[in-house]
Amino acid sequence: MTTNQALNFDKYAQEGNLFMHELGEMLNHPGEQDRAQAGRLLRAVLHTLREHISVGQSLNLIAQFPMFLKAIYVDQWKLSADRERIKTMEEFTGEVENKQREEGEVNFDWNEPTSTLVEKVLISLGKYVSAGELSDVEAELPGEIRRFLQERVGGE
Template identity: 35%
Template sequence: MLLEFDKYAVKGNEFLNRLEENLQTTDRAHAARVLRSTFRVLRNHLTFEESLQLLAQLPMVIKAVYVDGWRKGNHRKIKTMDDLLIEIVQQDGLNAWDDFSDKDDIVNAVRAVIDTMRLYVSAEEMEQALGTLPRRVQVIFEESDI
C-alpha cells in the first residue's frame, strides 16, 4: 500500500485554512499554536476513549498534532472554564502574550478550534466527547456563529 503523504498534507492544510478563517487571521503560526494548545488541554480532560473517538474523524496530519507528546496517564479532571483557559495559556507558553490579549481572545480561540473540528467530526461524537466535561466547562464549547 502506497501512503499518500501529499493527500494528508492537503487535508491538514485545509483544516488549518478553515481554522485561520474561524480565528479571523492569516497568521498560520498563530493558528497552529492555538490548535496545539487547545488539543493538549482537551486531551488532558477527555477520557482516553473519547480522545480516540475524536481522533478517528480528524485528518491524519491533525491527528498528529493531537497526539504529539501525549501520555495516556495525563488525564485530569477540570472544574471551571477559567481553569481551562488558564491551561490553554500555560500550554501556549511564551507565545501566549502574542496570541491572546484577554480572556475573550482565549475563549474565541478555543471556540474557533472546536468549530473547525465540527466540520470534520460528527455532531454526535463532538457532543459525546465534550459532554464528559463538567457543565461549567461545556459552555465554552457551545456552537458559535463563526
C-alpha cells in the same frame, strides 16, 4: 480493511495546509506569518482537551480526524488513567494559554478572549467530528465547560 494504495503524505500535508488556512481566516489571522500562531493555538486546544477526557473517548474522537489532526492530537501524549479535574471555563482557557506559552507563543495579539478562540478552533473541527461524537466528548467534561461547548460549539 486492507488497501493496496501507498500512503500519500503530500495529500495529508495539502489537507493540513488548507485547514490551517481556513482556521487562520476564522481567527482573523489569515497571513502566512500567522499560521504558526494559529498552529500553536490549535495544538494547545487539542492537548488541553485530551487531558480532560478519557483515553477511550480520545480514541473515539481521533478516529474521526484526518491524519494531520491525529498527528497533532497524539504528539507528545503520555497516556494516563488519572485526569486532572478542572471545573471552570476559566481554568480550561488558562491551560490553553499555558500550552501556547510552552509552544513558544509570545505575541498573544488576538483581539478576542481565549474562550472565543477555543470556540472557533472547536467549530473548525466540526467539519470532521459528528455532533454525536462532540456530545460524547462534552459529557465527560465538567458542567460549566460542557455548557459552554453545548451553547457555543454544538453537539446534541
